[in-house]
Amino acid sequence: MSKVMTGDSGFRAVAELCSHRQPSDIDYLERALATGLTGTSLIVLEFEQAITAIYGVPHVVAVSSGAAAVMAALKGFDWSPGQEVIVSPTCPICTVLPLLEHGLVPVFCDVRPNSFGLCPDDLARLISPKTCVIIEVPMWGYPVAVDETQRIAAEHRIPLVLDLAHAHMASLRGRYLAHYGDVACFSTHDCKFMSTGEGGFVMSQHEAVASRVRSYTRFGNLDGKSPGINLKMGGLQAALGVARAPLLKQHLAIRQGHRQKLKALLDNAHFRELPVTPGGSPSGYALLLQAIGHDGRDLVRHQVSHGIPSDIRKYDNRPLYEYPLLAKYSRHCPNATSLLRSLTTIPLHPDLCEDDLVHIAHVLNRYRPESIEHAYA
Numbered sequence: 001m002s003k004v005m006t007g008d009s010g011f012r013a014v015a016e017l018c019s020h021r022q023p024s025d026i027d028y029l030e031r032a033l034a035t036g037l038t039g040t041s042l043i044v045l046e047f048e049q050a051i052t053a054i055y056g057v058p059h060v061v062a063v064s065s066g067a068a069a070v071m072a073a074l075k076g077f078d079w080s081p082g083q084e085v086i087v088s089p090t091c092p093i094c095t096v097l098p099l100l101e102h103g104l105v106p107v108f109c110d111v112r113p114n115s116f117g118l119c120p121d122d123l124a125r126l127i128s129p130k131t132c133v134i135i136e137v138p139m140w141g142y143p144v145a146v147d148e149t150q151r152i153a154a155e156h157r158i159p160l161v162l163d164l165a166h167a168h169m170a171s172l173r174g175r176y177l178a179h180y181g182d183v184a185c186f187s188t189h190d191c192k193f194m195s196t197g198e199g200g201f202v203m204s205q206h207e208a209v210a211s212r213v214r215s216y217t218r219f220g221n222l223d224g225k226s227p228g229i230n231l232k233m234g235g236l237q238a239a240l241g242v243a244r245a246p247l248l249k250q251h252l253a254i255r256q257g258h259r260q261k262l263k264a265l266l267d268n269a270h271f272r273e274l275p276v277t278p279g280g281s282p283s284g285y286a287l288l289l290q291a292i293g294h295d296g297r298d299l300v301r302h303q304v305s306h307g308i309p310s311d312i313r314k315y316d317n318r319p320l321y322e323y324p325l326l327a328k329y330s331r332h333c334p335n336a337t338s339l340l341r342s343l344t345t346i347p348l349h350p351d352l353c354e355d356d357l358v359h360i361a362h363v364l365n366r367y368r369p370e371s372i373e374h375a376y377a
């Protein structure tokens with residue numbers, strides 16, 4: 001029986017959370033119990049190797065969360081407190097709070113029209129001798145033009161950090177996005193593409209960067225010379241990671257299939273899919289729909305009132321500098337503002353069945369913007 005038929009609340013539970021649980025979870029948890037639970041135990045190394053094998057990026061450091069991944073990734077480079085990090089105002093506050101903890105100053109760069117990718121012109125304007133890092137944050141599995149950002153960053157010799165917490169398995173021109181940065185951060189929080197409950201990892205092509213990152217997550221290797229803290233992933237989380245890593249490619253295929261099926265079922269001129277960056281392949285973390293000629297929050301309200309959750313509601317559809325904590329870093333970013341206002345997210349996770357997709361399409365196809373409904377009421 002379709003999950004949507006169990007009523008709105010039943011559907012909501014299913015649509016919000018991908019049940020990541022695997023039969024092999026218990027086997028690997030037992031293995032961790034038998035071989036060690038610390039962040040330096042064998043099972044954590046196994047998890048790192050599994051991620052390396054999937055992404056083809058040689059150095060992976062497992063950490064305790066996505067926020068820990070950002071904290072640690074930044075320590076892969078030289079900077080002093082008070083220096084600036086360029087980042088888009090369309091990312092979650094989870095990317096920016098770690099900067100503040102390091103005493104770094106966020107500088108908000110506008111995005112390209114209808115994209116979460118940094119606008120090259122605004123980026124060029126903002127780069128200064130104070131800039132120590134540039135961060136790209138592709139959202140909901142939609143690739144951004146990281147190749148272009150990489151080119152600009154390299155030209156100015158500024159490290160490029162990718163926060164790929166939303167972009168597991170997303171690719172550009174046939175390569176996973178992680179290949180385009182100096183370092184990439186991932187979260188494996190339970191609501192992300194891959195879950196270990198809490199957790200994350202950092203990956204890099206550069207051995208020197210990875211070694212600094214690893215050292216930072218282990219109290220500077222306790223050498224008494226290097227700074228650090230404990231941000232290691234524990235053995236139980238890593239065990240779930242080892243059990244679930246083999247499913248990443250299968251889940252990618254299912255999510256991408258869901259995206260295609262749903263798009264084929266949608267027929268409503270009031271919205272469209274967010275344009276995909278040329279050469280990009282979205283991961284199907286969510287389907288991003290963009291309201292045409294009206295406020296996307298109408299669409300969000302419509303779907304939510306019919307039991308289809310919208311992840312973008314967590315972010316309140318506004319740029320980060322509108323939050324009190326970040327107000328002093330406010331800048332005028334018109335593309336970011338109109339992008340966030342125009343969007344909603346539709347779940348695509350692997351547990352959805354054919355009937356669920358048909359139901360979602362039916363709800364979305366019936367949608368009329370509130371302003372238009374009022375006009376004809």
Ligand SMILES: *Cc1c(COP(=O)(O)O)cnc(C)c1O
Pocket residue numbers: 065066067068091092094095137163164165166187188189198199200
């Ligand atoms: C979820 C998320 C984080 C934080 O990850 P946690 O595992 O919750 O600490 C950081 N950045 C982005 C882009 C995220 O989506």
